[in-house]
Amino acid sequence: MLRHFTQTRSIHSTRTLFNLKAAIADAIPKRREELLRIKKNFSDVKVGDITVGSVLTGMRGNQSMYWESTTLDPNEGIRFHGRTIADCQKMLPGAPEDNGDGEFLPESMLWLLMTGEIPTEEQSRQLTQELAERGAKLPSHTEKLLTSLPRDMHPMTQLAIALASMNKESIFAKKYEEGSIGKKDYWEYIYEDVLNLIAVLPRITGKIYSSLVNDGEPLGHFNVEKDWSYNIASLLGMTVRDSVNVHSLTKERSNDFVNLIRLYCGIHVDHEGGNVSAHTTHLVGSALSDPYLSYSSGIMGLAGPLHGLAAQEVVRFLVEMENDVDSVENVKQVEDYLWKVLNSNRVIPGYGHAVLRKPDPRFDAMLNFTEARPQEFKSNAKVQLMKNLSKIAPRVLQKHGKTKNPYPNVDSASGILFHHYGIDQLLFITVIFGCSRAMGPLSQLVWDRILGIPIERPKSLDLSSIKKLCKI
Template identity: 60%
Template structure:
């Protein structure tokens, strides 16, 4: 393997173990990380990190440096990085599908990102091939989960169904059972690890079941293929891969590896986004009480379902479609686009897909998604929605900067991702967040394992009443 980036010299563990067992690799990483953690805990606990303000207390704790999260971080200028690596670096070095190694358009696998987030080690192709197979072998849902999902009304929000299904798997929790019988504290992580891998393995089947029940009356849209990767199986189970055993003639959509690669890219990019976002923080918070990973991530899913967190991609699609109609399809008319944006802003409506709580430059995830479309001109050159998204990213920042009420006038990942799903035929915009929910499992659940390795305590901040704040 060629090492292209100087930063790799800081990651000796990346080539430390050739084991195909993720848990075995993780065990080689733990001792060094624990020594560092003990040093921080013992020698640096009294060091002050930041000065808290009243504004941060009443403003959603924004900017408070009060949470430990190890695998990813978000810098205002660099965007999200994973163990210090940029998105582009991860795309270059993390393994892809074994079936498409010679395809320059093939994208990194979410299971590669999961391995990296959890261990800090770059996995080999062989390790990921084996890991993909392990996930597929444990993908089938227990019958009681299928029965409960089948009993739910089709009108029930897909995210509610997702949360229910994940909670039901609590019945499978080896951690909960081990804790009940009594286990040493330093062994807890091993049971949490088993739950995490089991949950992530089953997410494609959960997503597929919810999609089928909600939109296709329970019709079988695909099957789990144990020789395929996690994203392929997720795509298959919502009817977006070609399988000779399934009749797809009634589905009006693209069944191609390009959609599978979009799912791979999307899920890898959305896997982690530091710990302060609602879905990650909720998972961490509930997990700090020693709730098992199923209950913990179910809470994260419910947070992700909130309009201010996970629903932006569907709002962007509605916005783009409405805008294109208003423009009479003139998606390259700069003057009309600018006029439309000012009219919207002056009516006190936001431009969805723009702005970010931390970033002060264009979101590199947006750049990666746009690059995905640009690399497939035969697919997207004539897609007026995609072209409008690109044109909007050139015009909207200037309008928003002049408007002056947005700290970051640049596009975020939500401004592009939904339109690509829509292009391939995934028109049920309400379902975008369910795929987001599957992808976001990678980071918070990896961190949950490390929370137990470190033996972090229950999270319990001190609250302040209004009278106290007013007296400061």
């Protein structure tokens, strides 16, 4: 059985300043009281007007879902408990060995998502160590199952299967079946499952990638002394110290790749609750399905071409365009190529967003990563094309006039940076996305159980009802 479960009665006797679970427990009374007061006194307050158009277009924009950790403003972008990506890059702790020069740790972001507070260096290190200890071993039945899957099975299918199989290890599911816990204690067992799930994602990810590129033989080692992102990179064969195959990376390039994982996973953790992977995790979790089942369903949503697979489409697009133009610096040829795409009723992948109406701050963060390493990327024509497109494509799309947001989103940059370092299995890139996205929806799942958020059950309408509403 996975470890580190602590019951409520013992939390208060063993509480330390640096423990994430204790910090959540401290926040619970106030949060529960606030929610109860709002439900009691303000349940009749209207939240906009739901229209027939909204019913028929995917409930777009309906304000009918509780989500605590992130908000997405069309003009300002994503905020994590009110803090921008730039704020997080300044405030969240990074790895001690980077001496403040690297990216913040996703573990630090996990603390922020769970508690609403910026962790101290010591709190971040404690959580890093705890996740490393929890993730040191993958359940044997999950490892055997992954080994048995066809090598050419979609990587996201493999990830979903692996996570669903870990339902066997669910502490919450076992305790619920025994009938030994009350509703107010659900969150503790959910919390244990959530941290155990997040902790083993590096191992699952490395296992899937080794099956794709190395006939299942390990590409690296799990280092219990290192952080979560480092272990993802190591098990992809991308660290000098702990990898079997380092893709000919120098120590400096290896460190850069680890920081790319940290940055990518740190800024992809959440994007409000309405996106498919987050909403699906929340929906399935609302039925009291354990975190493994809930997030495996979220992964299936993330695998959709309209959600998590966009980055790979951008890589294909950049490869095709580079082959079609004489020079990625030739603005006229790039513009002509884009018009050819638009005039054939195709889209320019990596541009536009369902909510945002301004440039995606996550794209800016990825672009800044390249700007800080000019020597690393100057000879990669595809990366240079990505950068040039961010200036050219918005002008073309604005002139085209059919795109509400003509600016680059994060997918326009992320995939090509992984490709640059040698991750050329394009379907696999979304697995890394899946590692990151676990943190947001699963943090919310803990708070859903703390606050007693009920099963989600919207009212549906048939066409006859809609026609009656429209007086047709």
